[in-house]
Amino acid sequence: MTTPATEPERSTDETEAVRRAQAGDRDAFADLVAAHAPAATRAAAWFGAGPDVDDVVQEAFVKAWQALDRFRPGAPFRPWLVRIVANQTRNTVRGRRRRDALAVRALDLRDGPDPALDALAAERQRSLLAAVRSLRPAERDVVVCRWLLGLTEAETATALGIPAGTAKSRASRALARLRAELTELEVSHDRG
Structure with missing residues (x-):
């Protein structure tokens, strides 16, 4: 049974792969893609892709x-x-909203209730998803980085291009909002 690589080993391997990729080595970049594709996919999903x-x-x-x-x-x-x-997701979502708005205008559709959202609220895991998605985008991005992707506070700040203190305060506000919303959902679910 193999033991997991220690942080310094991973870091050294990654640093070397990045260095080789920067020199044009496509295989080294393929290694980076393989190592980080699952996290990138989770990030895109949580950022709203x-x-x-x-x-x-x-x-x-x-x-x-x-x-x-x-x-x-x-x-x-x-x-x-x-x-x-995160930036690519924002660009894609913004483009999708524009296309959707044009389609709605072109077809003269009216916005109505979304049965998919109603179904999401029925289960706890789906309630959490809805609560995370209801956060302000800046707060949602911090929650995604910190707790869904497992980035440190410093890595979150780097990933989002914000100061560490801002990442910390957004995380605190987001957690308070999530607690309040999930508590409210549980109470209303228990009454229903």
Whole structure:
């Protein structure tokens, strides 16, 4: 049975893979993609990519490859990649909203209740998803990085391009909102 690599080993291996990828080694970049694709996919899903998760992740890796020359040697790769995924998700969602708005206008559809959202609220896990999605985008992004992707406070700040203190205060506000909303959902569910 093999033991998991220690942090310094992982860091050294990753640093070497990044260095080789920056020198144009596509195999080294493929190793980085393989190592970070699951986290990138989770990030895109939690940041709201919806059905476009795979496209967002693929485009994020393309952009990461193109921007490798701007990656700071020795810095952790994952927070840098998560930042690219977050930006790509925002761009994709913004584009989707524009397309959806045009389609609604073109078809003269009226907004109505969303049965999918009603179904989501029925289960605890889905309640958490709805609560996270109801957060302000800046707070949701911090929650996704810290607790769903397991980034440290410093890595979260790096990934989102914000000061560490801002990441900490957003996390605190987001957790308070999540507790309040989930408590309210449980109370209303118990009454129903």
